[in-house]
Amino acid sequence: MGCYQENNREYGKKGGDIMRSLDREDIENLAVGATILGTGGGGDPYLGKLTAIQALEEGYEINIVDVKEVPNDAFIVPSAGMGTPTVIVEKIPRGTEVINAFETLSEYLGRDVYATMPIEAGGLNSTFPLAVGAKRGIPIVDADGMGRAFPELQMTTFHVNGVPVTPMALADERDNTVLLKTCNNYWAEWIARDITVRFGGTAWITLYSMSGKELKKAAIPGTLGVAEKLGATIREAKENRESPIEVLLEITKGKGLFKGKIIDVERRTTGGFARGKANIEGIGEHKGQTLNVQFQNENLVAIKNNKVIASVPDLITLLDLETATPITTESIKYGQRCFVIGIPCSKKWRTKSALEVVGPKYFGYDIDYKPIEGVMEEIG
Secondary structure, three states: OOOOOHHHOOOOOOOOOOEEEOOOOOOOOOHHHHHOOOOOOOOHHHHHHHHHHHHHHHOOOEEEHHHHHOOOOOEOOOOOOEHHHHHHHHOOOOOOOHHHHHHHHHHHOOOOOEEEEOOOOOOOOHHHHHHHHHOOEEEEEEEEEEOOOOOOOOOHHHHHOOOOOOOOOOOOOOOEEEOOOOOOOHHHHHHHHHHHHEEEEEOEOOOOEEHHHHHEEEEEEEHHHHHHHHHHHHHHHHOOOOOHHHHHHHHHHOOOEEEEEEEEEEEEEEEEEEEEEEEEEEEOOOOOEEEEEEEEEEEEEEEOOOOEEEEOOEEEEEEEEEOOOEEEEOOOOOOOOEEEEEEEEOOOHHOOHHHHOOOOOOOOOOOOOOOHHHHHHHHH
């Protein structure tokens, strides 16, 4: 069984063109689909969507390029937001912060930048790079470094393949910018996290600059196209009065984990992260059962009746039971009825070296990672 990125990487290509342009509907679809892949994190999809749509309304074009079409000697600079999702909801960005960070880093590097791209999938972090590319007049690569969202900077396939995080630039809404160069990627996370906390809980960053050759080796291809497809699927299913969840599971090769109602949420902002857990009481076929989902910005583990049924790096996503709209960790509320799904991660995360970076043990869970396909077969 293949994972969703590899199976869907060609989605959205039109007529064999090297680049394709996004319109408003594409952005709407992408924002929803990226939030599904974001596993509860990756930032507020509404804010990211508005930023990209505003760029279109200002007359800019948003052009997407396939990984295979990027020249080997091209220079790529990803862009993103960093910080606590619960803070971003209240501390709305102006939209210029990430542009400032991008310009700071590109000036320091002194090279022409061919394209930008997301470092992760998520409602905000998949759409903010669209505005960066549009306003800089460069394309956005249809790829990312996670195929989902993770809370720390080194948790990317770029890192696993030896691409350094720094030099990187951070910016805030006050026009503060910081240029950072560290001895390794873990130090980049620690120092950048402290700066982000000092900025007020959010920072806008550019990092992981790399060549086209490095990109082709290290990136997870097709993430934006997959997100578009997922978002379009939900929209079309609603229009046709069909169940979008079943179609989503088919596209992603995912598994339905649990159906229930949120009965308790514990959430706190600490150390630059939103940490907590949601307790879900089963309904329907899961009546009488409970599911506990624990998160650090993103959903990390799902524990059903005291048994772990899914864990990082596989994707755990909460969907509204009626609309299939993804529920982010900052928006989980008591009383919500949800359907919890699990999605197999990219094969690039299932190696020993990758699991040392993003496996459950890294997050402090004394469990071994088991692919979600096998776990679901065990429990029936």
